[in-house]
Amino acid sequence: MTGVQLRNLGIRYGQVEVLKGIDLDIPASEFIVLLGPSGCGKSTLLNAIAGLQDVAEGQILIGGHDMTNVEPKNRGIAMVFQSYALYPRMSVRGNLSFGLKVAKVAKPEIEKRVAHVAKMLQVEPLLDRKPSQLSGGQRQRVAIGRAVVRDAGVFLFDEPLSNLDAQLRSDLRVEIKRLHQRLKSTMIYVTHDQIEAMTLADRIVVMKDRIIQQQGTPDEIYNKPANTFVARFVGSPAMNFLEGVVKGGDAIVDGENLRIAAALSSPLVDGRKVIVGIRPEDMALQADEAALGLAVEVDVVEPMGAERMVWCRRGDIGLSTRTPSSTKVKSGDKVRLDLSEERLHIFDAETGKRL
Amino acid sequence: MFVRSPSSSRLQAVLTLVPVAFVVLSVYVGGVLWAAGISFTRSSMLPNYRFAGFAQYINLFSNARWQVSLGNMALFAAIFIPATLLIGYSMAAMINRGVRGENALRTIYLYPFAMSFIVTGLVWRWLLDPNFGIADVARKLGFENASFNWIVNADMAIFTIIIAAIWHSSGLVMVVLLAGLRGVDDDLWKAIRIEGIPAWKAHLFIIMPSIGASIATALVLMSLTVVRLFDVVVAMTGGGPGIATDVPAKFIIDHMFERQQVGLASAAATTLLLLVLVVAVPLLYLKDRRKGAAR
Numbered sequence: 001m002t003g004v005q006l007r008n009l010g011i012r013y014g015q016v017e018v019l020k021g022i023d024l025d026i027p028a029s030e031f032i033v034l035l036g037p038s039g040c041g042k043s044t045l046l047n048a049i050a051g052l053q054d055v056a057e058g059q060i061l062i063g064g065h066d067m068t069n070v071e072p073k074n075r076g077i078a079m080v081f082q083s084y085a086l087y088p089r090m091s092v093r094g095n096l097s098f099g100l101k102v103a104k105v106a107k108p109e110i111e112k113r114v115a116h117v118a119k120m121l122q123v124e125p126l127l128d129r130k131p132s133q134l135s136g137g138q139r140q141r142v143a144i145g146r147a148v149v150r151d152a153g154v155f156l157f158d159e160p161l162s163n164l165d166a167q168l169r170s171d172l173r174v175e176i177k178r179l180h181q182r183l184k185s186t187m188i189y190v191t192h193d194q195i196e197a198m199t200l201a202d203r204i205v206v207m208k209d210r211i212i213q214q215q216g217t218p219d220e221i222y223n224k225p226a227n228t229f230v231a232r233f234v235g236s237p238a239m240n241f242l243e244g245v246v247k248g249g250d251a252i253v254d255g256e257n258l259r260i261a262a263a264l265s266s267p268l269v270d271g272r273k274v275i276v277g278i279r280p281e282d283m284a285l286q287a288d289e290a291a292l293g294l295a296v297e298v299d300v301v302e303p304m305g306a307e308r309m310v311w312c313r314r315g316d317i318g319l320s321t322r323t324p325s326s327t328k329v330k331s332g333d334k335v336r337l338d339l340s341e342e343r344l345h346i347f348d349a350e351t352g353k354r355l
Numbered sequence: 356m357f358v359r360s361p362s363s364s365r366l367q368a369v370l371t372l373v374p375v376a377f378v379v380l381s382v383y384v385g386g387v388l389w390a391a392g393i394s395f396t397r398s399s400m401l402p403n404y405r406f407a408g409f410a411q412y413i414n415l416f417s418n419a420r421w422q423v424s425l426g427n428m429a430l431f432a433a434i435f436i437p438a439t440l441l442i443g444y445s446m447a448a449m450i451n452r453g454v455r456g457e458n459a460l461r462t463i464y465l466y467p468f469a470m471s472f473i474v475t476g477l478v479w480r481w482l483l484d485p486n487f488g489i490a491d492v493a494r495k496l497g498f499e500n501a502s503f504n505w506i507v508n509a510d511m512a513i514f515t516i517i518i519a520a521i522w523h524s525s526g527l528v529m530v531v532l533l534a535g536l537r538g539v540d541d542d543l544w545k546a547i548r549i550e551g552i553p554a555w556k557a558h559l560f561i562i563m564p565s566i567g568a569s570i571a572t573a574l575v576l577m578s579l580t581v582v583r584l585f586d587v588v589v590a591m592t593g594g595g596p597g598i599a600t601d602v603p604a605k606f607i608i609d610h611m612f613e614r615q616q617v618g619l620a621s622a623a624a625t626t627l628l629l630l631v632l633v634v635a636v637p638l639l640y641l642k643d644r645r646k647g648a649a650r
């Protein structure tokens with residue numbers, strides 16, 4: 001089994017530094033997701049691991065061997081692309097077997113592998129078609145098949161599902177997860193879709209501004225975001241933020257006392273500026289104006305089937321929450337939001353770091 | 356509110372185009388048909404309309420000069436098209452890989468095409484002149500025995516024309532193919548590198564097939580050059596030595612205007628037209644089909 005280590009990796013396009021000081025240890029058989037906004041360098045990092053991108057400094061180890069300057073074909077990797085990148089004039093069979101033929105794998109072995117993979121990805125009936133005769137979902141299956149056929153220790157995916165519609169996307173997502181359970185290969189998966197990240201990953205690496213912001217299990221990323229960027233980026237709708245000042249162990253937010261002690265490991269000194277974060281599902285909407293909690297006015301109500309998203313205002317501050325559909329609220333209602341204290345996230349107002 | 360229905364605007368478009376279509380049809384198609392008609396008459400100095408069956412064609416194909424012309428055209432096509440395609444593609448692939456000074460290179464390569472074929476012919480005539488051209492330069496550089504006399508050699512003169520034509524057209528083919536290569540998905544190149552497919556295999560089996568439409572366009576352009584081959588021959592060799600570098604277009608013009616054998620020239624022109632149709636139609640069809648498949 002093949003793990004991947006990145007040591008102090010730095011990448012430049014000319015003078016522009018795109019990534020710096022990337023340290024990442026990916027154990028064998030792990031499914032790791034690189035998550036981040038557009039332009040944060042996810043693809044660049046993946047290409048560097050593949051050997052398609054020159055590295056300015058640092059080291060890439062695959063299976064314990066230094067692969068920093070090794071040709072892509074010799075790195076024992078396979079890759080799947082957003083645009084499928086199938087060989088256009090070759091049949092599906094040709095696409096699956098061409099690389100093996102070039103690598104001089106014996107013919108019976110090629111046939112065996114192609115048949116096996118075609119069966120696994122349910123593309124057997126398509127083997128004699130050209131890519132132009134396939135749907136988007138089928139093309140991506142073939143592209144995944146072309147990667148699997150290589151029998152590589154490490155799979156790299158660059159937003160493989162971004163060109164597909166919602167239904168196909170969730171189907172193929174499950175397929176990829178199943179593939180991972182079956183092959184037990186190391187998989188490195190780039191996406192900016194947090195649902196994909198949450199559902200697929202053993203571990204998520206959140207990237208932004210040339211560096212890794214946080215790495216951890218989906219649970220850690222969601223429940224213990226390391227900074228306000230991660231907190232805002234992961235979760236939909238995004239976490240709510242309130243600015244406050246510490247006083248007597250509480251945070252004073254817009255004249256109200258918020259109990260934050262339960263969310264802190266050690267108490268903070270008075271006068272420290274903090275940002276208090278709370279996820280929409282961690283607030284209970286109280287239709288009773290006299291109840292406990294933050295007084296707000298309902299702005300917009302969005303029905304979503306079993307639940308409703310309720311967007312509230314308190315002065316300039318916007319807050320979103322979920323309520324069961326049975327709660328009767330409408331725009332303009334004065335309500336209260338009961339924040340569950342142990343679910344608060346406290347960040348330093350200056351650095352944005354979790355406290 | 357008045358909304359123009361699609362069918363009424365379509366009607367308008369058709370009506371606008373009718374006069375143009377009429378002129379095109381009557382002048383071009385009419386001209387072609389007239390020439391074809393004349394080729395079945397006994398016309399010599401002036402057109403007349405006495406039917407002669409295939410007599411002009413029989414004459415034509417037993418004419419030694421016509422045979423040489425056709426042979427030259429075939430040889431020209433057999434070397435010019437593959438060589439120009441290969442050179443044009445190689446230059447396009449090189450530029451596409453992102454060499455420095457791409458714009459300058461593109462201009463330099465395209466420059467020959469901006470010259471008329473006459474100028475190209477004259478330039479190469481000087482370059483290849485046994486007394487004043489490259490051979491002379493070589494002698495002055497100290498290669499006393501250097502001689503290069505293809506252009507005055509009946510067997511080799513046609514190759515000098517082929518060289519000049521390749522030089523003239525490679526840049527255009529390069530630009531057409533470069534446009535195609537630019538459309539090739541970056542991810543495709545990455546997939547090729549990851550699978551470790553050697554460059555020539557990648558170009559031959561993956562990249563070239565995926566720019567089929569551009570290649571078909573280049574082939575059509577080159578085929579037209581082959582059929583219309585005239586001015587470079589006039590400028591370089593005048594069809595000589597003797598009739599060694601004669602080509603069909605020159606044959607037609609000479610017989611139409613100088614030798615005043617209108618019927619024979621028309622038969623030759625009609626033959627040439629049929630040849631064009633036989634070559635170009637499948638190519639155009641191929642091009643359309645490729646485009647359709649790419650969708």
Ligand SMILES: Nc1ncnc2c1ncn2[C@@H]1O[C@H](COP(=O)(O)OP(=O)(O)OP(=O)(O)O)[C@@H](O)[C@H]1O
Binds near residue numbers: 039
């Ligand atoms: N060839 C290049 N030359 C210069 N800068 C580049 C080049 N390719 C990418 N960049 C820059 O590097 C940064 C990272 O690009 P990259 O493609 O890795 O982003 P990404 O995270 O994959 O984004 P996306 O989600 O949009 O795919 C971007 O800011 C981009 O502008």
Ligand SMILES: [Mg+2]
Binds near residue numbers: 042043044158
């Ligand atoms: Mg990307």
